[in-house]
Amino acid sequence: MAARRELGGELRRLRGERRGAEVAALLGWSESKLSRIETARTGISDADLERLLRVYAGTHGDRARLRELARRGRVRVWWAPYRSSVAEPYDEFVAFEAEAVVICEWETQVVPGLLQTDEYARAVIEVGAEVRDPETAHRRTALRMARQTVLTRDPPPQLCVVLDESALRREVGGRAVLRRQVQRLYEASQRPGVELRVLPFAAGAHAALGEAFVIFEFGPERAPVVHSEDLVGGQLRTKPSDVRVYREAFADLRRRALSVPETRELIARTGHALG
Template identity: 85%
Template sequence: MAARRELGDELRRLRGERRGAEVAAVLGWSESKLSRIETARTGISEADLERLLRLYACTQGEQSRLRELARRGRARVWWAPYRSSVAEPYGEYVAFEAEAVAICEWEAQVVPGLLQTDEYAHAVIEVGADLHDPETVQQRTALRMARQSVLTRDPPPRLCVVLDESALHREVGGRDVLRRQVQRLHDASQRPGVELHVLPFAAGAHAALGETFVIFEFGDSERAPVVHSEDLVGGQLRTKHSDVRVYREAFADLRRRALPVDETRELIARTGHGLR
């Protein structure tokens, strides 16, 4: 879904000031067909893409990039078996996460999904406002665990997490579940490519009060970073350059205020010991 969305954005950019009805008429399409492609509500066939590339007089570089996006958009995604249990925007989130070369995450309430234990994840998911079906809870928990394989791919993404100290004390799932989760955090803090910081209570007010978010970076000058900000109904994806800049600055502020990596590891160890 992420590749299809990116392809639609690129095709809309290439259309420029031309009206959708005008382009559709030239191609013999309905205007709604063009709109569905540009808004990623449907994919595009190879033949239809080639017609658009010719109409827009794309450069060789643009053609190669758009063909690759179309190919990725048609591919069966690995999380397809879980698709019935989650809303479509979550599929986009998983796609960005799987393709990112760097992930920067601020979490104010709970441990981030990529670092959760199975039992902790289940406890978080089952209190979701839209969930009343145990089978769906199990499916979403399984998907969250499967997502963690991104950290063992070759090469793995760089993961930088700033976690509020309160998450180390909130007994999600009970005290024993939290104790095992804190141990998992301590183990994760020693993994190559993982940079974990705790924002202590003493840090006071900061630039991201009242919000949690993730920044995905793709290591490609032609592919802009994406921000996902969380809310009760799934969150919002942001790609506008000025919006992304605000979130980057907020994350930099959080990182400055947070404990260094070594002190974070020591705090996590002390917290885990206190839960025994």
């Protein structure tokens, strides 16, 4: 879905000031067909893409990139079996997570999904207002655990997490579940490619009060994407000015947070206190 969405955006950019109806008429298509492609509601065949590229006359680099996006948009993704249990925005979130080379995450209330234990994840998922049956909770938990394999791919993404101290104190699933989750965090803090920092209560007010978010970076050839959390699945932000605001907020959080060694010490003390 992420590749299809990106392809649609690129095609819309190449269309420029031309009306959709004008381009569709040149190709013998309905305007709705072109609209569905541009809004990622449907994929595009190789033949249709080549016809569009002849109309738009993009650069060689444009053509190569769009062909690759179209190919990726048709690939059956590994999380397809779980799609029925999650909303479409989450589907895109997983796609971006799987493709990112750098993931920067700020979490205000709970441990990030990539670092959760299965019992902690299930406790978080079960309190969701839209989760109404055990099977949905089970499938969402399984998906969350499967997502964690992104950290073991070759090469793995760089994961930088700033975690509010409250997440270390909140007994999600009960005290024993939190104790095991804190132990998992301690282990994760020692993994290559993982930078884990805790923002202590003493840090006071900061630039991202009340909103958790993730920044996905893909390298120089592709624009970053931000996913911000809300109660109905979150929102994807791609506008450069929006992304810049979130990058600056994350930099502020990282400056205010404890160092990596100080974070590790705090996590260890918290684990001991939990028994």
